[in-house]
Amino acid sequence: MIATLFAAAAAAVSSSGLWDAIVQALPVIFGLILIEGLLSVDNALAIAAMAAHLDDRERTKAMNIGYLGAYGFRLAALLFASWIISNHWVMLLGALYLVWLMCAHFASQKGVGDEDGEAVNVHHRTFAGTVTMIALMDLSLSVDNVVAAIALSPNDLWPVYVGVTIGIISLRLVAGLALKMISKYPVLEHTAFILIGYVGLLLLTELQYPAFFDELGPTKVKLLKFVGILLLTALTLLWSRKAWLQRLLSPLLIVLMLPMRLFATLIGAVIVVITWPVKKTAEAMRR
Numbered sequence: 001m002i003a004t005l006f007a008a009a010a011a012a013v014s015s016s017g018l019w020d021a022i023v024q025a026l027p028v029i030f031g032l033i034l035i036e037g038l039l040s041v042d043n044a045l046a047i048a049a050m051a052a053h054l055d056d057r058e059r060t061k062a063m064n065i066g067y068l069g070a071y072g073f074r075l076a077a078l079l080f081a082s083w084i085i086s087n088h089w090v091m092l093l094g095a096l097y098l099v100w101l102m103c104a105h106f107a108s109q110k111g112v113g114d115e116d117g118e119a120v121n122v123h124h125r126t127f128a129g130t131v132t133m134i135a136l137m138d139l140s141l142s143v144d145n146v147v148a149a150i151a152l153s154p155n156d157l158w159p160v161y162v163g164v165t166i167g168i169i170s171l172r173l174v175a176g177l178a179l180k181m182i183s184k185y186p187v188l189e190h191t192a193f194i195l196i197g198y199v200g201l202l203l204l205t206e207l208q209y210p211a212f213f214d215e216l217g218p219t220k221v222k223l224l225k226f227v228g229i230l231l232l233t234a235l236t237l238l239w240s241r242k243a244w245l246q247r248l249l250s251p252l253l254i255v256l257m258l259p260m261r262l263f264a265t266l267i268g269a270v271i272v273v274i275t276w277p278v279k280k281t282a283e284a285m286r287r
Contacts, residue, residue, distance in 0.1 A: 042199070042229055043070055043141055044178040045192035046101075050134050052182065052189060058127045065131050069138040077139075077146035078161060084143055088207055091147065094140030095203035100267040101137060102197025103260040105190070132275050137196065144203050187240035194232055199225065 047066040051059045077084060084090050182188045202225060206213045213221055239245050 042192065042195035043138075045182070045188060046137060046196050047134055048178040048182055049189040049192040050137070051130055054127060054130060062127060062131050062134065066134040066138060069135045070142065073135075073139045073142035074146055077142040081146055085147055091143055091203060092207060094143045095200045095207065096267060097136055097140045097271075098196045098200025099204070100264060100271070101133070102193045102200070103264040104268055105193040106257065107261045107264040129275065136271075141196070141199065144199060185237060185240070187236050188233075191233055191236040194236060195229055198228055198232055202228070 044067075047063055047070075051062040051066070054062055182192075206221070216224070239249065
């Protein structure tokens with residue numbers, strides 16, 4: 001990764017000069033640092049929420065692995081960005097997984113996920129199962145973020161490497177804040193799953209209507225995502241404090257639960273089959 005970064009930077013410098021290359025790259029770099037920093041909040045909240053059921057030692061370990069995974073998967077997605085862009089099924093799988101996480105979380109809140117309903121339960125999992133789910137979420141979010149980041153600078157990739165790398169550091173910096181916020185405002189655990197579901201739905205919409213999003217441009221798409229995250233966070237915090245809003249939205253939530261449970265069960269069953277070897281391997285290693 002470092003060799004690729006230096007090679008790309010050297011090519012840019014040799015073609016247009018050091019100063020020109022830096023000046024031209026600064027808007028992209030600063031833009032990515034700002035955008036990635038702001039959007040890292042939902043990733044940090046989601047990691048904290050998914051590890052919340054573990055004990056203190058395992059929670060810290062799972063979250064650290066999650067943050068390393070977020071960084072590593074973004075770097076890997078940068079290296080394979082052209083392949084990802086040309087294979088939309090990769091983005092489709094990632095988007096479906098993010099939507100499933102949201103649906104499974106709320107389905108399990110209603111008692112769907114018991115001992116026989118593992119496919120729809122994102123809680124009460126083993127340490128290995130939790131880490132696997134966090135890793136898959138990191139991978140899905142990385143695919144979405146990196147594809148959008150490259151759209152900001154399709155010709156010179158080295159500013160993207162620098163901007164995304166520096167921006168991801170903020171993910172670790174807001175980790176402690178995410179834990180404190182969830183402890184102070186428990187509703188943020190639900191908010192985290194809403195946010196990653198929102199990102200997944202936005203990616204599905206982008207795949208369905210590429211011309212519309214191409215016309216908007218990568219900057220406006222990132223802005224749309226960020227504004228949506230702010231609005232959803234504010235709405236859930238307001239919902240947790242206002243009984244009248246809970247009564248108002250209750251019928252809508254009841255209606256939404258049926259398709260969410262169905263989707264959670266169908267996709268969750270597939271995920272259980274895929275993650276079964278990992279789970280059995282972890283159990284064998286413990287013995």
